[in-house]
Amino acid sequence: xxxxxxxxxxxxxxxxxxxxxxxxxxxxxxxxxxxxxxxxxxxxxxxxxxxxxxxxxxxxxxxxxxxxxxxxxxxxxxxxxxxxxxxxxxxxxxxxxxxxxxxxxxxxxxxxxxxxxxxxxxxxxxxxxxxxxxxxxxxxxxxxxxxxxxxxxxxxxxxxxxxxxxxxxxxxxxxxxxxxxxxxxxxxxxxxxxxxxxxxxxxxxxxxxxxxxxxxxxxxxxxxxxxxxxxxxxxxxxxxxxxxxxxxxxxxxxxxxxx
Amino acid sequence: xxxxxxxxxxxxxxxxxxxxxxxxxxxxxxxxxxxxxxxxxxxxxxxxxxxxxxxxxxxxxxxxxxxxxxxxxxxxxxxxxxxxxxxxxxxxxxxxxxxxxxxxxxxxxxxxxxxxxxxxxxxxxxxxxxxxxxxxxxxxxxxxxxxxxxxxxxxxxxxxxxxxxxxxxxxxxxxxxxxxxxxxxxxxxxxxxxxxxxxxxxxxxxxxxxxxxxxxxxxxxxxxxxxxxxxxxxxxxxxxxxxxxxxxxxxxxxxxxxxxxxxxxxxxxxxxxxxxxxxxxxxxxxxxxxxxxxxxxxxxxxxxxxxxxxxxxxxxxxxxxxxxxxxxxxxxxxxxxxxxxxxxxxxxxxxxxxxxxxxxxxxxxxxxxxxxxxxxxxx
Numbered sequence: 001x002x003x004x005x006x007x008x009x010x011x012x013x014x015x016x017x018x019x020x021x022x023x024x025x026x027x028x029x030x031x032x033x034x035x036x037x038x039x040x041x042x043x044x045x046x047x048x049x050x051x052x053x054x055x056x057x058x059x060x061x062x063x064x065x066x067x068x069x070x071x072x073x074x075x076x077x078x079x080x081x082x083x084x085x086x087x088x089x090x091x092x093x094x095x096x097x098x099x100x101x102x103x104x105x106x107x108x109x110x111x112x113x114x115x116x117x118x119x120x121x122x123x124x125x126x127x128x129x130x131x132x133x134x135x136x137x138x139x140x141x142x143x144x145x146x147x148x149x150x151x152x153x154x155x156x157x158x159x160x161x162x163x164x165x166x167x168x169x170x171x172x173x174x175x176x177x178x179x180x181x182x183x184x185x186x187x188x189x190x191x192x193x194x195x196x197x198x199x200x201x202x203x204x205x206x207x208x209x210x211x212x213x214x215x216x217x218x219x220x221x222x223x224x225x226x227x228x229x230x231x232x233x234x235x236x237x238x239x240x241x242x243x244x245x246x247x248x249x250x251x252x253x254x255x256x257x258x259x
Numbered sequence: 260x261x262x263x264x265x266x267x268x269x270x271x272x273x274x275x276x277x278x279x280x281x282x283x284x285x286x287x288x289x290x291x292x293x294x295x296x297x298x299x300x301x302x303x304x305x306x307x308x309x310x311x312x313x314x315x316x317x318x319x320x321x322x323x324x325x326x327x328x329x330x331x332x333x334x335x336x337x338x339x340x341x342x343x344x345x346x347x348x349x350x351x352x353x354x355x356x357x358x359x360x361x362x363x364x365x366x367x368x369x370x371x372x373x374x375x376x377x378x379x380x381x382x383x384x385x386x387x388x389x390x391x392x393x394x395x396x397x398x399x400x401x402x403x404x405x406x407x408x409x410x411x412x413x414x415x416x417x418x419x420x421x422x423x424x425x426x427x428x429x430x431x432x433x434x435x436x437x438x439x440x441x442x443x444x445x446x447x448x449x450x451x452x453x454x455x456x457x458x459x460x461x462x463x464x465x466x467x468x469x470x471x472x473x474x475x476x477x478x479x480x481x482x483x484x485x486x487x488x489x490x491x492x493x494x495x496x497x498x499x500x501x502x503x504x505x506x507x508x509x510x511x512x513x514x515x516x517x518x519x520x521x522x523x524x525x526x527x528x529x530x531x532x533x534x535x536x537x538x539x540x541x542x543x544x545x546x547x548x549x550x551x552x553x554x555x556x557x558x559x560x561x562x563x564x565x566x567x568x569x570x571x572x573x574x575x576x577x578x579x580x581x582x583x584x585x586x587x588x589x590x591x592x593x594x595x596x597x598x599x600x601x602x603x604x605x606x607x608x609x610x611x612x613x614x615x616x617x618x619x620x621x622x623x624x625x626x627x628x629x630x631x632x633x634x635x636x637x638x
Contacts, residue, residue: 081294084293098602114297123332125364143601161294162327162329164294
């Protein structure tokens with residue numbers, strides 16, 4: 001079982017695409033029940049790091065352990081068990097365009113092969129209610145939905161198996177401010193109701209301030225700061241002072257009485 | 260915190276006890292979560308509904324370590340979609356059941372539709388009509404575009420035409436040569452065996468010449484190109500729809516019919532007769548090779564006999580078929596490509612339909628040509 005409460009442990013991780021080095025010696029621990037936000041400029045490798053935590057990409061060097069076990073060298077059953085405990089919200093939703101909203105959410109439940117169809121129906125309706133999607137939309141196809149609805153349904157699908165670990169890739173990208181505020185609120189209530197751990201990559205300061213317990217800042221191929229938001233903004237680094245203490249950043253932080 | 264992680268595997272247990280006051284109660288313990296339940300979900304559901312038959316039973320859920328939606332739904336279904344009369348809950352679990360109470364609606368029964376055969380047939384007829392109208396509209400648009408271009412020759416999309424010519428013509432030479440050569444070999448071999456019986460060696464030239472130049476060359480080339488270029492055209496337009504590139508073009512004021520469809524139709528109309536010529540030539544070479552090996556007819560003899568045996572109108576007929584088939588394939592592929600909706604299933608379905616339709620149409624065109632030109636080039 002994981003030591004020091006780490007759900008995800010990243011150790012001495014190096015990433016390289018061709019000759020381009022993205023990460024150098026990154027070490028990170030995601031603790032149980034927290035919301036950890038990855039921030040960094042474009043090309044700083046937030047998404048790459050997240051994809052490595054998901055096992056979609058393999059680092060050039062170093063290990064990533066999820067639930068205390070390294071990602072590589074597991075057998076099929078272990079991988080499946082690990083996958084069933086994780087939920088992922090992709091940036092563009094990644095709903096299966098050939099399946100209806102209902103079937104999209106029901107798919108991971110059906111794959112378990114332990115639930116009967118009636119129970120799946122109740123669970124799907126519950127998940128839809130949770131993300132505030134009216135039941136009339138259940139039989140629509142993803143192509144007929146607006147961006148905000150796609151995001152919320154994708155969240156419902158990510159939550160289908162009540163995961164212990166949730167990955168959010170730019171959860172509020174492409175949503176208008178009102179919708180993204182609603183979305184943040186939604187994630188927050190869900191997190192308080194059902195305790196789970198969240199790893200999130202975002203550019204959006206409002207989302208970051210509202211959700212994160214801890215922030216990890218990626219810049220210059222390294223992890224330049226890791227800690228609560230208050231700790232991070234007092235770290236001396238060019239990216240941090242630009243990102244948090246620019247005009248927009250300052251305003252957001254002041255509004256949330258962090259500065 | 261640590262205990263919670265470690266405890267995540269202790270499964271859910273139902274315990275029936277009789278309290279000090281003599282009232283029977285069920286205590287639910289352990290983890291009431293989907294991962295912890297796993298395969299045991301069915302036996303527990305059965306156990307629950309068995310207990311639920313006794314309404315005065317007291318349910319004590321305060322001992323549950325963790326509960327998620329799936330666990331709550333399991334209990335809820337066990338109770339027959341209502342709260343039991345006596346229920347003790349932890350406050351944080353209260354909300355789960357509140358939400359279930361709000362959302363639960365009895366499943367609606369869909370009445371079976373007795374008219375479905377008529378509906379299916381009607382839909383098919385309307386779909387066919389829709390396709391025909393769509394194709395006519397597309398052709399009309401192309402005519403208008405040509406009229407527009409006639410006035411502004413500088414706007415003719417030369418680059419697109421040449422790119423399509425290369426992709427549909429030059430890159431198809433390999434496969435059409437291979438298939439044409441093999442068909443020529445097989446045809447020549449089988450025919451020469453029959454002709455040997457009657458001692459009519461000479462007529463191999465007539466058989467090969469007429470069948471390859473008039474019929475097989477154009478058909479082989481058309482079917483191969485329909486499968487090869489037709490599918491790629493449909494898929495290209497379909498993906499452009501999925502990625503909203505078609506909309507981007509419209510917004511820039513670049514009409515699809517001018518920049519995407521017209522170049523394809525013109526290029527395939529130009530490339531197809533050339534591919535037909537090439538396929539026929541290679542098939543004849545294959546046939547000649549076998550004729551020499553099998554019947555001892557030399558190349559020189561074969562080639563000198565050919566103009567006498569096959570009227571040159573057959574060649575023009577073959578090339579004419581090539582032009583018509585090429586344009587028809589491009590039109591049909593583009594028509595299906597534009598109809599693709601932005602989802603993956605529609606993309607696959609559209610490509611299949613496009614290839615099947617163009618091959619069918621190619622064969623229909625061939626039949627029409629055979630009827631119309633039945634007294635041309637045959638002696």
